[in-house]
Amino acid sequence: MMKNSFLSMIILYCLHKINGERTIYSILHLLNGKKSSQTIQDAHFFHLTSFFSTFPLLKRVELEMHIDFLNKQGFISQYEEQSYYVTPVGVKRHREYFKSNPIPANLNGWRNHNLAAVFWERLSLAVQVISQLKNHNSKYLPIQKSKELHQWLKDYLYKRKLSKDELADQLYDELVECLETMDDLDPSILVKRLTGYQIIGLTESQAADQFDMDVDAFHIQFLSILHYMLERVGTNQRDFPLLSYMIEDKKRDAPLTDSSHRTLNLLQSGYTLDEIAHMRNLKKNTIEDHLVEIALNIPYFDVSAFVNLDKQQKIKKAINSVTSKQLKHIRELVPDADYFEIRLVLAQGGEKK
Numbered sequence: 585m586m587k588n589s590f591l592s593m594i595i596l597y598c599l600h601k602i603n604g605e606r607t608i609y610s611i612l613h614l615l616n617g618k619k620s621s622q623t624i625q626d627a628h629f630f631h632l633t634s635f636f637s638t639f640p641l642l643k644r645v646e647l648e649m650h651i652d653f654l655n656k657q658g659f660i661s662q663y664e665e666q667s668y669y670v671t672p673v674g675v676k677r678h679r680e681y682f683k684s685n686p687i688p689a690n691l692n693g694w695r696n697h698n699l700a701a702v703f704w705e706r707l708s709l710a711v712q713v714i715s716q717l718k719n720h721n722s723k724y725l726p727i728q729k730s731k732e733l734h735q736w737l738k739d740y741l742y743k744r745k746l747s748k749d750e751l752a753d754q755l756y757d758e759l760v761e762c763l764e765t766m767d768d769l770d771p772s773i774l775v776k777r778l779t780g781y782q783i784i785g786l787t788e789s790q791a792a793d794q795f796d797m798d799v800d801a802f803h804i805q806f807l808s809i810l811h812y813m814l815e816r817v818g819t820n821q822r823d824f825p826l827l828s829y830m831i832e833d834k835k836r837d838a839p840l841t842d843s844s845h846r847t848l849n850l851l852q853s854g855y856t857l858d859e860i861a862h863m864r865n866l867k868k869n870t871i872e873d874h875l876v877e878i879a880l881n882i883p884y885f886d887v888s889a890f891v892n893l894d895k896q897q898k899i900k901k902a903i904n905s906v907t908s909k910q911l912k913h914i915r916e917l918v919p920d921a922d923y924f925e926i927r928l929v930l931a932q933g934g935e936k937k
Contacts, residue, residue, distance in 0.1 A: 590685060590801035591642075592650045594635060596659055596678045600670040601630045605910055607666040612647045615639040617697055619841045621873035627694055628880045629930060634687065637697035638807060639800075685801060688769055688808035695839050696811040699831050704810055705730070706830045708778060708785070709737055710755065715780035718752040727779050740829065751826075758824045762813055770795075773802065774809045840881055847874040848882075857890075872924045879931035887932050891925045899929040 598611045606626060613623040617637025627633045651668070654660045659674030670678075709728040716724050726734065744751055763771035776794065779785035786794065792802035814831065821828040840848065850860045857875070861868045879885050891899070895918070902917035911923050918926070 589650075590798045590804065591639065592653060593678050593681045593685070594638075594687075594800075594804075595647070595650050596654055596670060596674055597682070598630075598632055598635065599654075599660060599668055600675060600678065601632055602626070604663060604667050604669045605908060608647060608651050608668065609644070609666065612642060612644060615642050617693070621876060624694075624841075624877050624880065625927065625931065633694035634691045636693035638691070638693045638804065685798075686768070688805060690766075690769065690812040690815070691804060691808045692811050692815075693807075696814050698839060699814050699834055700807060700810045702834055703814060703831050705733055706736065706740075707827070709733060710740065710826075710830070712779045713737060713741075714748070714752050714755055715783075717748045719781040721781060727785070743829075744826070755826050758827050762816055762824060762827065763809070765816070766809070766812055769805060769809050769812065771809070773805050777806070840877060841874075844874040844877045847871055848878050851875075851878075869924075872927075876924075876927045876931045879928055885932070887928045891921075891928055895921055895925060896929055899926055903930065 594615075595611055598614065599608070602610065610623065610626055613620065614627055614632055614636060615638055617640050624636075627636045651660070654674065655662065655668070657674075657677075658671060659677055660668040661671050662668050705728050709726060712724070712727055716722070728734070741751070746754065763774070773791065773795065776791045777785045777788070788803055788806065789799055791806075792799040795802060797805075813827070817824045817827045818831070818835065846864070847860055850863065855863065857868060857871050860866075861871045864871070875887075875890065879887055887896070898918045899914065899921055902914045905917065906913045911926050914926050915921060915923065
């Protein structure tokens with residue numbers, strides 16, 4: 585029988601934030617990290633970026649089970665097919681739950697989802713191999729199987745120009761320095777999952793049991809530690825040369841999808857939207873989706889070339905006079921604006937915070 589699990593409460597929280605303006609499957613796409621324009625916009629418009637791609641393996645049937653449970657508990661109420669409002673009882677429940685089981689402040693799925701997985705793969709393999717090297721042991725099975733990852737580690741070790749002992753000591757020092765400054769997270773949540781000389785790292789499920797935690801709560805705590813490390817290492821590269829090098833080739837100024845990043849490069853080269861669509865053999869509305877994503881993620885991006893200032897003001901006024909983020913409600917107030925223009929202004933920060 586399902587209980588008030590951490591994931592159920594996250595789903596309830598997300599339902600409360602979207603307030604019936606999207607179906608339950610928009611939450612599935614958000615938690616899965618679907619790279620669609622709609623999902624990315626929803627994550628930003630409803631202030632749910634922290635949860636983007638936090639449960640990439642969540643299945644549709646599992647979401648529906650959580651929805652069914654929340655409905656039977658009286659926490660949500662259906663008003664349209666696959667759309668629900670959170671009841672006052674549900675609002676009270678998730679607020680009480682997260683008071684005693686807070687969502688870590690360092691969780692930022694949208695900003696870090698592309699880096700977290702590869703950082704963990706590289707870090708866990710590096711710790712294992714360097715630990716074995718320090719103890720002169722060559723008989724072990726690598727915890728990561730990817731040949732590409734193994735080649736990365738060979739290059740990593742070669743370029744460090746440090747002895748085995750120096751490498752082990754420096755990596756240890758960097759990890760201690762990075763992890764000991766966390767205020768609301770327990771470093772041992774990550775440490776228990778690391779494999780080293782004569783030490784086998786625990787799986788998420790095993791570690792959750794050892795910490796007597798809901799497995800989804802443990803998962804979020806673990807992700808939050810990785811996100812914290814990525815932020816700290818990314819902004820203090822000189823203090824963490826070994827750790828920062830693990831993500832150096834993967835970093836990007838803005839967390840854009842690859843396709844949007846290519847559109848941005850062409851836009852910065854002076855091409856128009858029609859020209860970019862033709863060059864990339866994509867529909868113009870796909871390129872427009874890219875621009876909305878760019879406006880969401882790059883604060884200095886100027887949308888004036890696509891929406892004149894007068895119309896921007898009209899759209900912002902309309903946004904602030906409605907409670908819904910459904911575009912049709914905004915367009916009714918600004919009929920001379922098209923949906924692309926409205927989405928751009930919303931993306932740039934025209935929505936109420």
